[in-house]
Amino acid sequence: xxxxxxxxxxxxxxxxxxxxxxxxxxxxxxxxxxxxxxxxxxxxxxxxxxxxxxxxxxxxxxxxxxxxxxxxxxxxxxxxxxxxxxxxxxxxxxxxxxxxxxxxxxxxxxxxxxxxxxxx
Amino acid sequence: xxxxxxxxxxxxxxxxxxxxxxxxxxxxxxxxxxxxxxxxxxxxxxxxxxxxxxxxxxxxxxxxxxxxxxxxxxxxxxxxxxxxxxxxxxxxxxxxxxxxxxxxxxxxxxxxxxxxxxxx
Amino acid sequence: xxxxxxxxxxxxxxxxxxxxxxxxxxxxxxxxxxxxxxxxxxxxxxxxxxxxxxxxxxxxxxxxxxxxxxxxxxxxxxxxxxxxxxxxxxxxxxxxxxxx
Amino acid sequence: xxxxxxxxxxxxxxxxxxxxxxxxxxxxxxxxxxxxxxxxxxxxxxxxxxxxxxxxxxxxxxxxxxxxxxxxxxxxxxxxxxxxxxxxxxxxxxxxxxxx
Amino acid sequence: xxxxxxxxxxxxxxxxxxxxxxxxxxxxxxxxxxxxxxxxxxxxxxxxxxxxxxxxxxxxxxxxxxxxxxxxxxxxxxxxxxxxxxxxxxxxxxxxxxxxxxxxxxxxxxxxxxxxxxxxxxxxxxxxx
Amino acid sequence: xxxxxxxxxxxxxxxxxxxxxxxxxxxxxxxxxxxxxxxxxxxxxxxxxxxxxxxxxxxxxxxxxxxxxxxxxxxxxxxxxxxxxxxxxxxxxxxxxxxxxxxxxxxxxxxxxxxxxxxxxxxxxxxxx
Numbered sequence: 001x002x003x004x005x006x007x008x009x010x011x012x013x014x015x016x017x018x019x020x021x022x023x024x025x026x027x028x029x030x031x032x033x034x035x036x037x038x039x040x041x042x043x044x045x046x047x048x049x050x051x052x053x054x055x056x057x058x059x060x061x062x063x064x065x066x067x068x069x070x071x072x073x074x075x076x077x078x079x080x081x082x083x084x085x086x087x088x089x090x091x092x093x094x095x096x097x098x099x100x101x102x103x104x105x106x107x108x109x110x111x112x113x114x115x116x117x118x119x120x
Numbered sequence: 121x122x123x124x125x126x127x128x129x130x131x132x133x134x135x136x137x138x139x140x141x142x143x144x145x146x147x148x149x150x151x152x153x154x155x156x157x158x159x160x161x162x163x164x165x166x167x168x169x170x171x172x173x174x175x176x177x178x179x180x181x182x183x184x185x186x187x188x189x190x191x192x193x194x195x196x197x198x199x200x201x202x203x204x205x206x207x208x209x210x211x212x213x214x215x216x217x218x219x220x221x222x223x224x225x226x227x228x229x230x231x232x233x234x235x236x237x238x239x240x
Numbered sequence: 241x242x243x244x245x246x247x248x249x250x251x252x253x254x255x256x257x258x259x260x261x262x263x264x265x266x267x268x269x270x271x272x273x274x275x276x277x278x279x280x281x282x283x284x285x286x287x288x289x290x291x292x293x294x295x296x297x298x299x300x301x302x303x304x305x306x307x308x309x310x311x312x313x314x315x316x317x318x319x320x321x322x323x324x325x326x327x328x329x330x331x332x333x334x335x336x337x338x339x340x
Numbered sequence: 341x342x343x344x345x346x347x348x349x350x351x352x353x354x355x356x357x358x359x360x361x362x363x364x365x366x367x368x369x370x371x372x373x374x375x376x377x378x379x380x381x382x383x384x385x386x387x388x389x390x391x392x393x394x395x396x397x398x399x400x401x402x403x404x405x406x407x408x409x410x411x412x413x414x415x416x417x418x419x420x421x422x423x424x425x426x427x428x429x430x431x432x433x434x435x436x437x438x439x440x
Numbered sequence: 441x442x443x444x445x446x447x448x449x450x451x452x453x454x455x456x457x458x459x460x461x462x463x464x465x466x467x468x469x470x471x472x473x474x475x476x477x478x479x480x481x482x483x484x485x486x487x488x489x490x491x492x493x494x495x496x497x498x499x500x501x502x503x504x505x506x507x508x509x510x511x512x513x514x515x516x517x518x519x520x521x522x523x524x525x526x527x528x529x530x531x532x533x534x535x536x537x538x539x540x541x542x543x544x545x546x547x548x549x550x551x552x553x554x555x556x557x558x559x560x561x562x563x564x565x566x567x568x569x
Numbered sequence: 570x571x572x573x574x575x576x577x578x579x580x581x582x583x584x585x586x587x588x589x590x591x592x593x594x595x596x597x598x599x600x601x602x603x604x605x606x607x608x609x610x611x612x613x614x615x616x617x618x619x620x621x622x623x624x625x626x627x628x629x630x631x632x633x634x635x636x637x638x639x640x641x642x643x644x645x646x647x648x649x650x651x652x653x654x655x656x657x658x659x660x661x662x663x664x665x666x667x668x669x670x671x672x673x674x675x676x677x678x679x680x681x682x683x684x685x686x687x688x689x690x691x692x693x694x695x696x697x698x
Contacts, residue, residue: 004689009338011340013350013375013378013410014410015374015406015409015410015455016348016374016375016454016455017453017454017455018452018453018454018610019610022609022610022649022650025647025649025681026609026681026684026685029680029681029682029684029685030685032682033682033685033689035689042263043256043259043352043353044350044352044353044375044378047378047410047412050410050411050412051411052411053409053410053411054408054409054411055409057405057408058405058409059458059498059503060409060458060497060498083259087352087382087385088352088378088381088382088385089381089382089383089384089385089415090381104259104262104263105262107262107263108262108263108264108265109265111243111263111265111338112241112242112243112265113241114241114336115336116336116688116694117243117336117338118575118696119338119339119340119696119698124560129438131440133250133275133278133310134310135274135306135309135310135584136248136274136275136583136584137582137583137584138481138581138582138583139481142480142481142520142521145518145520145552146480146552146555146556149551149552149553149555149556150556152553153553153556153560155560162363163252163253163356163359164250164252164253164275164278167278167310167312170310170311170312171311172311173309173310173311174308174309174311175309177305177308178305178309178627179587179627179632180309180587180626180627203359207252207282207285208252208278208281208282208285209281209282209283209284209285209315210281224359224362224363225362227362227363228362228363228364228365229365231343231363231365231438232341232342232343232365233341234341234436235436236436236559236565237343237436237438238446238567239438239439239440239567239569248585248698252355252356253354253355253356254353254354254355255352255353255354255355256352256353273588274584274585274588305591306588323595324591324592324594324595325595325598325599327592327595328592328595328596328599328601329599331572331596331693331695332570332601332693336693336694337693337694337695337696338696339695339696339697339698340698346567348456348569373459374455374456374459405462406459423466424462424463424465424466425466425469425470427463427466428463428466428467428470428472429470431443431467431564431566432441432472432564436564436565437564437565437566437567438567439566439567439568439569440569450579450582450611451653451654451655452653452654453579453610453611481582482579482582482611485614485654485655488654488655489655489667489668489669490655490656490657490662490667490669490670490671491652491653491654491655492652492653492655492657492665492667493652493653501655523620523621523622524580524581524620524621524622525580525581525614525617525620526580526614526617526618526619526620526621526630526656526671527619527655528619528621533619536621538618538619538621539618540618540619540669540670540671541619541669542619542655542669542671
């Protein structure tokens with residue numbers, strides 16, 4: 001099968017809804033298929049990667065830490081929209097994984113190159 | 121029982137979600153209690169009252185027309201935030217019921233006067 | 241690899257719809273559905289977005305059924321109303337769809 | 341008849357949170373919960389909102405548990421962190437709560 | 441004080457009921473009484489006893505049930521919201537001619553009038569939208 | 570063309586599945602094939618056969634079922650999304666030790682791999698978020 005690159009876009013913050021964990025479910029399954037997979041974080045989605053999320057005092061188990069394991073599972077790129085990060089007062093050092101910053105034009109190019117784009 | 125005025129606030133547009141019909145369920149039940157009841161429309165909630173909603177070609181039955189029946193059921197006031205209407209390019213004549221326009225300060229006063237405020 | 245961007249949130253409430261255009265490329269299309277159609281009632285809200293789309297070579301459509309359901313008048317000539325058949329055509333004409 | 345306004349949407353995405361202050365009266369309080377706490381990480385986003393609240397006699401709180409969960413640092417001294425016990429106190433101290 | 445709680449957010453997909461659950465515990469610890477928790481709109485899904493999460497996830501249905509049993513807090517699902525979303529007692533299912541039932545025994549199913557009665561009787565009402 | 574559909578929006582509380590249903594009819598009328606409709610996240614509630622609306626409301630579960638039967642369109646619920654929200658077949662309920670079941674017979678329950686397979690095999694994918 002020819003390579004059909006897949007892009008998973010996270011656009012909302014963790015905890016308030018289940019887009020994060022249920023999107024991650026989809027990414028994890030994707031690793032069983034031999035397609036190239038990348039992740040893109042837009043808008044409040046950048047908070048999915050915020051380091052220091054502390055669920056110890058809560059009764060929640062959420063999957064944010066799973067992001068760190070994804071690099072071993074064939075996820076090639078963690079892309080982050082630079083303006084989304086900047087507008088929220090965050091720096092790349094405050095994220096739990098190494099990311100590649102993209103400006104809006106680079107995001108547009110990235111979207112063009114994909115076979116399918118799944119948004120969460 | 122002393123009068124405990126209740127205010128029902130509609131703040132989102134019809135059809136995309138069920139806040140409209142399920143909020144109306146609450147208003148209809150309220151009419152069985154002897155409290156004064158008013159409705160307030162803020163933000164996209166003003167579209168709940170837009171005249172000309174045409175469900176004839178759809179398979180949906182939604183309750184927007186019920187708003188017109190509420191005046192007979194003890195709902196005393198239909199308040200609309202004037203700026204919400206203006207910002208959406210709407211005039212009071214395009215709404216399916218007669219409404220009282222309130223500016224933001226009047227909305228603040230109205231909220232102060234209520235016993236309970238339910239938002240939908 | 242052109243793309244159909246479907247938007248369903250309200251322009252009156254969501255800040256980031258206006259940013260979304262920066263992610264589109266020439267030849268892409270935008271389809272307004274659900275609450276995103278509400279903005280076509282205001283002669284102001286979408287004006288600059290539509291002008292920018294035209295300049296970028298991005299065409300903009302609005303789902304007629306969603307306008308009708310909400311009683312909303314589309315005031316923009318450069319925002320073309322399509323029915324579900326037209327929605328299907330847009331999906332076929334573009335390589336992929338992204339639901340924002 | 342003072343009022344506790346609880347906000348749960350994101351300031352980065354919802355246009356109308358900024359309008360919401362106009363509906364508050366002196367003596368009211370605002371509590372930021374869920375996605376509304378995210379804005380406290382940016383030193384800019386809430387600055388004018390908090391200044392206006394102070395001028396209007398409206399106090400602003402943020403739910404500490406929701407900050408902790410999201411790993412967000414609250415950068416505003418005039419936005420007071422409270423735990424769920426403090427949330428309960430705020431409910432008791434005001435005649436009613438409105439969940440926006 | 442007597443406090444009643446209204447929840448609108450769905451099972452698993454919203455934080456609103458989890459916040460409400462933490463609030464209820466804090467209120468009880470502070471000596472207040474939770475006179476009712478009403479599950480309206482998508483929140484009606486909380487009365488579905490078939491809902492099953494991984495053992496390390498928050499089991500909302502079970503945790504509400506424990507709170508209810510321990511502190512005698514009535515849990516009430518809105519009857520129409522529950523039926524629209526497929527949460528039904530044996531009696532409801534029989535009435536509608538549906539096969540099966542899934543209502544958790546810690547939850548009651550009542551009309552919105554029950555919410556209004558609780559609201560008018562309590563000193564405070566808190567909504568988790 | 571072969572089109573697969575992904576739906577995320579909940580039963581009754583979202584327009585997304587209704588839009589998808591209208592889209593599916595239009596696509597079939599235009600001669601295209603809907604190879605799969607996958608219900609993820611809150612949309613998994615669409616497989617709950619207990620869901621009951623008033624006779625003049627849109628009965629989403631029934632209408633999807635009819636579409637599926639008439640045009641041989643496979644309806645697939647995400648297994649984890651469905652279990653978290655309490656939609657289960659008899660087999661699933663037995664496996665989890667839950668009493669009762671509520672899966673509508675027109676729906677299958679599968680993992681997210683089924684969505685990916687359908688997506689890679691189809692000419693187009695349409696998501697209703």
